[in-house]
Structures are given as C-alpha cells and as structure tokens.
Amino acid sequence: MIYTVTCNPALDYVVALDCLRVGALNRASASEVQPGGKGINVTTVLHRLGVESTALGFVGGFTGRALEEALAGQGIRTDFIVLTHGLTRINIKIKAEKESEINDSGPVVDEGAWSALEARLLGLKRGDVLVLSGSAPSGVPSDCYGRLLALLAGRGVEAVVDASGPLLLEALRYRPFLVKPNRQELEELMGETLSDEAALVRGAYWLREKGARSVLVSLAGEGSLLLDEAGGLHRRGAPRGTVRNSVGAGDAMVAGFLAGWQRTGDYDQAHRWGVAAGSAAAFSTGLPSARDVAALLAELP
Numbered sequence: 001m002i003y004t005v006t007c008n009p010a011l012d013y014v015v016a017l018d019c020l021r022v023g024a025l026n027r028a029s030a031s032e033v034q035p036g037g038k039g040i041n042v043t044t045v046l047h048r049l050g051v052e053s054t055a056l057g058f059v060g061g062f063t064g065r066a067l068e069e070a071l072a073g074q075g076i077r078t079d080f081i082v083l084t085h086g087l088t089r090i091n092i093k094i095k096a097e098k099e100s101e102i103n104d105s106g107p108v109v110d111e112g113a114w115s116a117l118e119a120r121l122l123g124l125k126r127g128d129v130l131v132l133s134g135s136a137p138s139g140v141p142s143d144c145y146g147r148l149l150a151l152l153a154g155r156g157v158e159a160v161v162d163a164s165g166p167l168l169l170e171a172l173r174y175r176p177f178l179v180k181p182n183r184q185e186l187e188e189l190m191g192e193t194l195s196d197e198a199a200l201v202r203g204a205y206w207l208r209e210k211g212a213r214s215v216l217v218s219l220a221g222e223g224s225l226l227l228d229e230a231g232g233l234h235r236r237g238a239p240r241g242t243v244r245n246s247v248g249a250g251d252a253m254v255a256g257f258l259a260g261w262q263r264t265g266d267y268d269q270a271h272r273w274g275v276a277a278g279s280a281a282a283f284s285t286g287l288p289s290a291r292d293v294a295a296l297l298a299e300l301p
C-alpha cells in the first residue's frame with residue numbers, strides 16, 4: 001500500500017483573470033475550489049490511475065471538513081488527524097497573464113497531533129511506500145521528515161520525498177527510494193544557478209551522494225532528468241500542449257512515476273509515466289484523468 005503524508009493540506013482557490021492589476025479591484029472571470037496539498041494530489045492521481053493509496057496528514061475546522069468531503073466524494077481514501085484548533089489553509093492560485101500563487105502557512109500542529117501521526121505510521125508494513133510531500137506546518141521542526149523516516153528505519157518501508165530545503169536534506173540520510181526536486185528547489189539546495197544540463201546532472205549526483213537512491217529533477221516545460229539507483233541517467237523532454245494550470249504537475253509526476261514503477265519495475269518506464277502524468281496535469285484545469293495520462297503516454301517513446 002502507498003501512504004502519502006500531507007502535513008499541511010490546503011483548499012486551492014484557483015481564480016482566473018484576464019489581467020492581474022496590483023493595487024486595483026480585480027474581477028474574476030472564473031473560479032474553482034480544489035482539494036490541494038502535495039501528498040493529497042499524489043493520492044488523487046494514483047487513485048485515478050487505479051493505484052490505491054491512503055492520504056494521511058492533518059486537517060482542521062470547516063475548511064478541513066470541506067477537504068475531507070471533497071476527497072470522499074471522489075472515492076479517495078484518507079485517514080487524517082483532526083486538529084483541535086486552527087483551519088486547514090486556503091491557497092490562492094491566480095491564473096492571469098502569468099501564474100501567481102499565495103500559499104498560506106497553515107494551522108499549528110501540536111505535539112499531540114504529531115504523535116498521533118507517528119502512531120499511524122508505525123502501522124506501516126514491509127513493502128509499503130511512504131510519500132512525504134510539501135511544506136511543514138507551524139509547530140513542526142524542519143527536520144520532521146527525517147524524524148518520520150528515522151522512526152521507520154529498518155522496517156522495509158520505501159520513502160519518496162518531494163520537499164525543499166532542510167525538509168529534504170534531513171531526510172536524505174535515510175536513503176529514500178526517490179526524491180523529486182524541481183529546478184528551483186535544486187538550485188536553492190546547491191546555492192547556485194543551474195543554467196545548463198551538466199549543472200543539473202551535477203545537482204542530481206550531489207543529492208545521490210547525500211543519500212537519495214534515485215533523483216528525479218523536474219524541469220517544467222523542459223521535461224525532466226532521472227538519475228536512477230544504478231547511476232543511469234535518463235533525460236526526457238515534455239510533450240507539447242496548451243498549459244492550462246501547472247499547479248499539481250509535480251505531484252502528478254510523482255504519482256505517475258509510482259504507478260509506472262508498480263506496473264513495470266523499470267526506471268525508464270516509471271520516468272515515462274511520470275512525465276506523461278506531470279504534463280497531463282499541466283494541460284488540464286485540475287489534476288489529470290487516467291485518459292489524459294494515457295493519451296500522453298501514447299505519444300512518448
């Protein structure tokens with residue numbers, strides 16, 4: 001079974017405008033509220049691809065209830081810890097000439113809630129996969145993903161980490177099966193601009209030396225680079241299409257990779273599935289359907 005952890009879920013409020021004028025009244029041409037948060041997006045896309053997983057994490061208040069209802073309505077399995085104080089955040093995604101985002105910091109997760117998550121994770125079994133994605137909420141230390149993996153060390157649980165900065169760095173010593181930084185996250189970690197392919201490859205090797213068993217660097221419209229466990233490099237461009245909403249593309253890529261890995265056990269094929277799902281997300285208004293992903297898979301070599 002695959003479990004995803006979203007410590008800081010969200011309702012994504014996606015607003016379309018012809019043009020965003022800062023400091024003036026803007027009127028939306030369309031809007032939509034979507035369940036959000038990286039692990040939740042991974043679980044949603046896995047579900048659509050026919051791979052069952054359970055979304056874990058923390059929810060709070062009326063926004064937390066709305067999130068749970070929206071996921072239950074899609075038949076998505078969740079096992080959230082309900083916070084006694086605070087509201088699940090609302091993240092604002094503005095689609096105007098360019099995409100702009102405001103991600104809120106989210107509610108405080110207290111020690112009791114964190115211990116409840118640890119207790120849930122201690123129920124994971126050998127062969128289970130744990131996906132740790134997204135930012136840490138207030139009240140939780142920046143090495144929290146490392147701590148969760150320390151708790152599970154030696155239990156045969158495979159980890160996937162999609163996070164930035166110290167959250168990712170502190171998890172590396174537990175030898176996660178896969179990490180998925182995007183270009184900006186890799187640049188921040190390395191403290192330099194990675195302007196060409198050679199620099200990106202160097203970044204992937206750097207993460208591998210620090211402990212990641214395989215590294216998938218996502219490069220938005222430029223596709224992605226996979227450094228696999230055996231040191232094999234795989235480079236794939238992104239298919240062409242009309243970008244409608246690239247929020248969740250990285251999460252869809254992680255889900256596609258895991259679905260492809262479960263089906264084939266082959267890095268190159270898993271990468272192909274990851275690119276198809278990531279790009280299908282970018283070309284859809286929300287997260288992609290199985291049909292969207294299959295259409296792009298058919299185009300990829």
Ligand SMILES: Nc1ncnc2c1ncn2[C@@H]1O[C@H](COP(=O)(O)OP(=O)(O)O)[C@@H](O)[C@H]1O
Nearest residue numbers: 182218219220221223224238249250278279282
């Ligand atoms: N503009 C785009 N055109 C085609 N594919 C895209 C585009 N943006 C994202 N994708 C696909 O989604 C994947 C993940 O996107 P990326 O933006 O790098 O991740 P993140 O959302 O984590 O920042 C890319 O590797 C690519 O396959």
Ligand SMILES: O=P(O)(O)OC[C@H]1O[C@](O)(COP(=O)(O)O)[C@@H](O)[C@@H]1O
Nearest residue numbers: 036037038091134135248249250251
């Ligand atoms: O936890 P963070 O880093 O604030 O990110 C949360 C946001 O990330 C998303 O999961 C989208 O992530 P990606 O675009 O990186 O795939 C949104 O649904 C959510 O609003």
